[in-house]
Amino acid sequence: MPIHIPDQIVNKATLSGKGDTIYLKGEIDDADPGVLLAPFFDLAKNQMDDAIRVDFTGLEFLNSSGIKCIVSFVMDKKPGSKIIFVTDRSKTWQKTSLEVIQSLDEDNISIEE
Amino acid sequence: MAFNLNLTFGPKWENVSNIRNFVAEILSTGIVGLDDAKKVATASSELVENVVKYSAMGGAVIDIKKDPAAGKISLTIKNVADIKEIETFESIYKTVIDGDPKEVYKKMMLRSFNDPKNSQLGLARIRYECQGDISYAIGNDIDIISDVPDKDKNANHHKLLSVTVEIPVKLVNE
Numbered sequence: 480m481p482i483h484i485p486d487q488i489v490n491k492a493t494l495s496g497k498g499d500t501i502y503l504k505g506e507i508d509d510a511d512p513g514v515l516l517a518p519f520f521d522l523a524k525n526q527m528d529d530a531i532r533v534d535f536t537g538l539e540f541l542n543s544s545g546i547k548c549i550v551s552f553v554m555d556k557k558p559g560s561k562i563i564f565v566t567d568r569s570k571t572w573q574k575t576s577l578e579v580i581q582s583l584d585e586d587n588i589s590i591e592e
Numbered sequence: 593m594a595f596n597l598n599l600t601f602g603p604k605w606e607n608v609s610n611i612r613n614f615v616a617e618i619l620s621t622g623i624v625g626l627d628d629a630k631k632v633a634t635a636s637s638e639l640v641e642n643v644v645k646y647s648a649m650g651g652a653v654i655d656i657k658k659d660p661a662a663g664k665i666s667l668t669i670k671n672v673a674d675i676k677e678i679e680t681f682e683s684i685y686k687t688v689i690d691g692d693p694k695e696v697y698k699k700m701m702l703r704s705f706n707d708p709k710n711s712q713l714g715l716a717r718i719r720y721e722c723q724g725d726i727s728y729a730i731g732n733d734i735d736i737i738s739d740v741p742d743k744d745k746n747a748n749h750h751k752l753l754s755v756t757v758e759i760p761v762k763l764v765n766e
Contacts, residue, residue, distance in 0.1 A: 491609075508609050508637065510645070540612070543638060547704040547711035554705050571630050575721040579697050 482526045487519060492538075494519045499530065500565070504537035507545045516548040524552075530561040532591075535573055546576050553580060553588055564590045595623050595658035601640075603647040603671070611654065612637035623658060624665065628761040632656070632665050635722040635757050638714035639669045642755075646681075647671045649750070653736070663763060667724075668756040672734045678753050684712050685728060693720035724757040 484496030491506040492515065501523045509515060523531060535541075541549075553562055564581065566573040581588045597618065601607045616633035620626050636654065643652045652671035659666065673681070688696050693716070700716040718724040731752040 510605055543713035543717050544711045546713055550701045550705050571627060579694060582698055
């Protein structure tokens, strides 16, 4: 089933999903980004097939509380499912933090530039 | 050329992004390269977040210095915090300060997954992502922070927490 999540615009972030990809754009630096991200990732998990692409290329900044949400998403994924991070390596946080998240489950998480 | 910026701010959430964006913009005007400006801005964002979440009272002071001879930016943030909050900070600091920064960041990510409320990733992120060397000091001179009410009364339960991060930067042509 293709993913279909209409644009959710909260503060400086826009979240959406289409086909096999979910998109995170803007800046996420809320005090508790889990309020925004947890239900979005739940929707994505319910709609995804065996693999999902997470496109961070339009996400300029993610605070450490938001990184915790990404960690929860990948650790709680469906058993055996694959996650592909689509990244922009010119954004320092993506190069470093997403690389460490990938190392939590190298068999099932990959990074595309 | 040396550079020194000193800001006093209120512990409001809007100031997290205000200061992050300000630091990135001013440092990228020829003071350091863009990547280094982003690293310092990320570190400032994480430190200011901590202050806004845990600052017990009054405002906070952030001081940013560039020492061209040492090839680094020094970022110091001072705030008045409850002694219990300072103990929590010290506990996290001791957990993240030793060992390979990437492995420590990974360990803290796994720990955050098991903590339903707190991420506590900020200091580990600063060490790895910003290549920051973190130190701290605890003092009694809470007078240097503005807007702290009943300073004499609060001096028993509150201290001045000063956190410094030194980040290596490439020198740019000036």
